[in-house]
Amino acid sequence: MGIRVAVAGASGYAGGELLRLIAGHPEFDLVAATAHRQAGAPVTAVHPQLVGLDLTFAATDPATLADADLVFLALPHGESAALAAELPESVRVVDLGADHRLRDADAWSRYYGGPHAGAWTYGLPELPGQRAAIAGATRVANTGCYAVAITLALAPLIAAGAVAPADVVVVAASGTSGAGRAAKAHLLGSEVMGDLSPYKVGAHQHVPEIKQATGATGLSLTPVLAPMPRGILATVTAVPTGDADPRAVLADAYADAPFVHLLPEGAWPHTAATAGANSCHLQATVDVDSGRVIVVSAIDNLGKGAAGQAVQNANLMLGLPETTGLPLFGVAP
């Protein structure tokens, strides 16, 4: 028997991707996959890509999950905190939801509402010092999907003093799976296909998370819903404070990061190149006209943006190499 893992919210998009990654992980044994309305259904009735996985969704209750060494929570916002509080401290937990990401209770109530559950160790291993913090934690808050893409592009530049933290502008497009699988009016196929539309303009819940993770003090984020199932492409622009080469700063920051790739000069990120992988592709330049630094970042929102990142964090918490069981390469086209 390997390491016993369980997934709560396994019938969702992030949960389904977790099941796929766990099935290919050499050290993990899946002991439970839970759902809410779909409890009792065969996993493959919901996730046809997992045919061969002979399992039925259990109901989401703490007793079922407490039998695992590590539990992934892939539940709607606000549902993780109460469930996690019922799990013994000996069970490691990675929460893919937002409940434990923010240290600032006011920011939590402004963007999410309801009681603030308090912050856990932030699950972005590529931030300075964070690998060791995650390795020593029993509770880890996985990052938001836009937050990963934008933080990886921006954090090293602010940390190096290469750009001004007070003036960061981001436009970022996301595939529709970022919104989860529950039916929503703005996700009707016939209206999403062939369309690009901004949403949560100036009011996205990842803004405080990105500010917390990067040290940005002024950040404008315009998210755009894109007609593709997976992927995030974020274009981050900021004002340089000197003449540091942004490519050199990023290359230095990610020299030892197996999943973050600064592309060769002149090559720009494509979301499709990250699909199915736990990778982030970056490119940077200085815009000759505006003088602003431009960094473009691509991830798979269900990979490095959710399930892949969660498995990377779990590997670190369990003392495994962080790449164990994780796809390094995408499946494009």
Ligand SMILES: NC(=O)C1=CN([C@@H]2O[C@H](COP(=O)(O)OP(=O)(O)OC[C@H]3O[C@@H](n4cnc5c(N)ncnc54)[C@H](OP(=O)(O)O)[C@@H]3O)[C@@H](O)[C@H]2O)C=CC1
């Ligand atoms: N999709 C993405 O790209 C990303 C998602 N996340 C986060 O991961 C979490 C899951 O997201 P996602 O998979 O997209 O969401 P989905 O809507 O696709 O799935 C939600 C899951 O939670 C279950 N669920 C719904 N309501 C409840 C409830 N009241 N109590 C317990 N379980 C419930 C659902 O079960 P059932 O279907 O049986 O009702 C389903 O398994 C969210 O917190 C999300 O923000 C984070 C980063 C990226």
Ligand SMILES: CC(=O)N[C@@H](CCC(=O)OP(=O)(O)O)C(=O)O
């Ligand atoms: C396309 C789309 O709607 N995306 C979602 C991404 C949410 C997400 O996955 O991140 P959290 O875990 O922080 O909710 C959004 O913009 O709210």
